[in-house]
Amino acid sequence: MVIKLIILVFLSMNERILEKLNILADAAKYDVSCSSSGSKRKNESRGLGTTGNGICHAYTEDGRCVSLLKILLTNHCIFECAYCINRKSNDIKRAAFTVQEVVDITINFYRRNYIEGLFLSSGIFKDADTTMERLVLIAKKLRSEQNFNGYIHLKTIPGASDELMKQAAQYADRLSVNIEMPSEQSLKLLAPEKNHQDMMNPMEYLKNGIIQYKEEKKTFKKTPLFAPAGQSTQMVIGATADTDLQVLKTANHLYKKMHLKRVYYSGYVPISNDNRLPAIGTPVPIIRENRLYQADWLFRFYQFNMNEIVNTTFPQLDLDIDPKLGWALRNMNMFPVDINKADYHMILRIPGVGVLSAQKIISARKFTRLGWEHLQKIGIAKTRAKYFIVCKEIIDTMKDYTVQQIRNQILTLQNSKYEATFSSQMSLF
Amino acid sequence: MQIINYDKTFQGFLSAVFDIYEYRFKNVKFSISDTSLFGETHSVVTSEENASRVWKGLLKYISSISANQLYKCFLSEHKEVEQLLYRYIKYVFDSKAPIDHDYSNEAVLGVWQTAKKVYREKHRMEAFVRFKLTKEKLYYAIVEPDFNVLPLIINHFQKRYADQRWMIYDMKRKYGIHYDLKEVTRVIVNFVDKPSSESTIIHDEKEELYQDLWKNYFNSVNIPSRKNMKLHIQHMPYRYWKYLIEKESNILKR
Numbered sequence: 276m277v278i279k280l281i282i283l284v285f286l287s288m289n290e291r292i293l294e295k296l297n298i299l300a301d302a303a304k305y306d307v308s309c310s311s312s313g314s315k316r317k318n319e320s321r322g323l324g325t326t327g328n329g330i331c332h333a334y335t336e337d338g339r340c341v342s343l344l345k346i347l348l349t350n351h352c353i354f355e356c357a358y359c360i361n362r363k364s365n366d367i368k369r370a371a372f373t374v375q376e377v378v379d380i381t382i383n384f385y386r387r388n389y390i391e392g393l394f395l396s397s398g399i400f401k402d403a404d405t406t407m408e409r410l411v412l413i414a415k416k417l418r419s420e421q422n423f424n425g426y427i428h429l430k431t432i433p434g435a436s437d438e439l440m441k442q443a444a445q446y447a448d449r450l451s452v453n454i455e456m457p458s459e460q461s462l463k464l465l466a467p468e469k470n471h472q473d474m475m476n477p478m479e480y481l482k483n484g485i486i487q488y489k490e491e492k493k494t495f496k497k498t499p500l501f502a503p504a505g506q507s508t509q510m511v512i513g514a515t516a517d518t519d520l521q522v523l524k525t526a527n528h529l530y531k532k533m534h535l536k537r538v539y540y541s542g543y544v545p546i547s548n549d550n551r552l553p554a555i556g557t558p559v560p561i562i563r564e565n566r567l568y569q570a571d572w573l574f575r576f577y578q579f580n581m582n583e584i585v586n587t588t589f590p591q592l593d594l595d596i597d598p599k600l601g602w603a604l605r606n607m608n609m610f611p612v613d614i615n616k617a618d619y620h621m622i623l624r625i626p627g628v629g630v631l632s633a634q635k636i637i638s639a640r641k642f643t644r645l646g647w648e649h650l651q652k653i654g655i656a657k658t659r660a661k662y663f664i665v666c667k668e669i670i671d672t673m674k675d676y677t678v679q680q681i682r683n684q685i686l687t688l689q690n691s692k693y694e695a696t697f698s699s700q701m702s703l704f
Numbered sequence: 705m706q707i708i709n710y711d712k713t714f715q716g717f718l719s720a721v722f723d724i725y726e727y728r729f730k731n732v733k734f735s736i737s738d739t740s741l742f743g744e745t746h747s748v749v750t751s752e753e754n755a756s757r758v759w760k761g762l763l764k765y766i767s768s769i770s771a772n773q774l775y776k777c778f779l780s781e782h783k784e785v786e787q788l789l790y791r792y793i794k795y796v797f798d799s800k801a802p803i804d805h806d807y808s809n810e811a812v813l814g815v816w817q818t819a820k821k822v823y824r825e826k827h828r829m830e831a832f833v834r835f836k837l838t839k840e841k842l843y844y845a846i847v848e849p850d851f852n853v854l855p856l857i858i859n860h861f862q863k864r865y866a867d868q869r870w871m872i873y874d875m876k877r878k879y880g881i882h883y884d885l886k887e888v889t890r891v892i893v894n895f896v897d898k899p900s901s902e903s904t905i906i907h908d909e910k911e912e913l914y915q916d917l918w919k920n921y922f923n924s925v926n927i928p929s930r931k932n933m934k935l936h937i938q939h940m941p942y943r944y945w946k947y948l949i950e951k952e953s954n955i956l957k958r
Contacts, residue, residue: 289913293920300924321866330831331939333950335926338935345925383914384921386843386868387835422867544929559929638805649808 296380298370302350302361303396306453307509307541311342311391311426314448314504322422323385326448326504329426330391343394343428344384348372348409352398356455356466357549358514361398365547371400377413378421385425392426392448393417403434403473411439414446426504431481433473440477444484449504449536452478454529457522461515465551481506482533505536512567513560514543514552520590523570527581530574540567566592573599576630577623595686600626603663604678610663614650615640627659658688708786709735710748714778717786718755720748721793734786758793765796770804773819779852780822788814825849826856833861833872834949836915837908843870846947854881858888915949922950 312329331340349371350361381393399406417423431452452474456462459471488501526538542564545555573579593601603626622633635653646667662681706729710716791811807813835843873880882891945951
């Protein structure tokens with residue numbers, strides 16, 4: 276009898292923790308960041324864990340990378356942000372982990388090679404500092420009690436004190452504060468209790484801390500790490516009327532002025548009947564989100580300036596074609612580009628040529644004059660690139676077509692691909 | 705035609721290249737099986753010294769990164785891989801120049817492309833290994849990689865899991881790597897039963913809980929309104945599901 280009872284209690288404890296994990300993982304999943312790369316933490320004391328280039332250990336059925344245990348400490352929240360599933364007035368199941376529970380799950384998942392580390396966020400209970408303190412405590416326990424060197428991403432709670440931010444940066448690899456909305460105006464509309472300055476202050480503090488760390492590192496090799504994987508942030512896209520120009524302008528500002536490593540764009544998933552927001556059933560703006568990421572890539576890896584991609588004349592990205600092709604079609608006077616002569620900067624700008632292909636072209640042309648056969652083997656997309664290139668063979672595709680014709684030809688070829696994705700999207704609604 | 709027979713190790717292959725130059729063989733063909741029915745067969749004696757002379761010779765002209773790509777390419781076990789590698793090596797020694805970035809050459813590009821596939825498989829294994837904990841506190845995992853990548857993942861797992869005993873076993877190639885808190889060794893295990901019939905008897909008491917937690921977690925983070933199975937399968941192809949705790953129960957649903 277006694278034994279049976281113990282088993283029962285044990286089971287229900289397991290069930291309770293399973294339920295908690297369901298609730299608190301579900302509540303955290305709208306945070307799209309999954310990066311686990313870019314940290315310099317090493318496993319020097321034969322402890323547990325390393326960081327490196329980042330590994331996606333699994334992919335969800337929506338095709339997103341699962342690399343970290345991404346959970347909320349609690350989904351209790353004192354705020355009332357219209358776009359957020361955890362807003363105070365929302366009638367949902369609430370739960371909270373204990374510090375030790377988070378530590379145990381993280382370590383046991385990590386040891387089984389399920390994850391690269393922990394991404395911990397939280398609803399705001401009581402006040403900013405109390406919440407932040409609890410998050411920092413978990414990171415501290417993982418580092419000092421478990422000798423854990425895997426990846427830790429902590430969410431910065433807006434309004435947290437500098438002292439807590441300092442500790443957070445010592446234990447975590449990456450910190451992020453979500454600016455939530457592309458403009459201050461939208462934030463005021465949807466999250467009236469949140470204050471733009473409360474988000475910028477910790478970001479600014481960390482930026483300065485990282486600069487200082489790099490300075491000190493030059494003289495003291497053993498300066499303790501300070502948020503080695505830097506900062507990131509996230510904006511919700513499509514919940515408000517902000518244009519792509521507004522979105523990318525904000526992103527550009529954050530990259531330049533706050534030295535952010537990444538800005539994430541999260542297509543709004545309708546979860547509320549609030550009339551300030553798109554109604555439930557409105558499709559998630561997945562293609563727009565994709566175009567924003569492509570534009571973001573152009574700034575970070577393809578040497579484009581923001582104004583070349585969006586500006587007051589073209590405030591929205593073209594949903595039908597990618598922003599690089601869009602730019603090329605607006606600037607036909609820059610083409611065709613001679614693959615065997617042009618500099619790297621210009622080769623990067625050819626539609627259908629990626630960063631790796633551009634590097635390969637530069638290496639390979641030292642040995643021989645490149646023709647189509649080489650280019651295709653190197654991996655460029657001929658269907659797009661052929662309108663913009665001159666190589667060993669003479670091609671006449673370019674001069675015979677108008678911009679509109681090129682656009683249509685490329686669109687016909689890519690349509691089939693998109694239709695397939697679209698129909699699977701639509702069938703859900 | 706000169707048929708070359710070697711022991712299917714990388715050192716053996718390099719020794720074979722040494723012999724080709726030593727005996728000035730022309731028109732060489734690497735035999736597929738250990739024995740060949742055709743007459744002109746040269747059997748290579750694997751020699752550490754000869755292999756290292758070829759390797760050092762290569763390093764005179766190409767970078768160590770490129771040389772490592774040759775090794776990765778070899779691990780692909782592709783049918784014609786020795787021919788491809790030999791064409792590459794011959795191109796290096798014929799031109800006596802750093803041609804390792806000449807992607808206009810068929811062999812250089814071919815080696816790069818194959819090495820990339822092997823690298824991708826290595827990376828997949830670093831991602832898809834799922835350890836299970838036994839009562840004896842051994843974390844073990846079973847895999848069936850497309851290519852022979854266990855030698856390439858030792859370093860990663862040894863560094864990451866420095867404080868736990870682990871074993872990763874390649875069911876296809878019937879060998880595994882085992883770490884005993886000091887070093888990694890190659891092991892062969894005679895499974896009494898099929899490993900799929902493993903029961904809770906051998907597992908740590910908490911193992912099932914953490915597997916359940918992981919499966920639950922995996923299902924909770926999905927956003928159904930963004931479902932995109934094509935992308936999901938592209939990243940996690942069916943052939944890996946068998947050993948993925950979070951996917952194995954879906955195999956029947958296909």
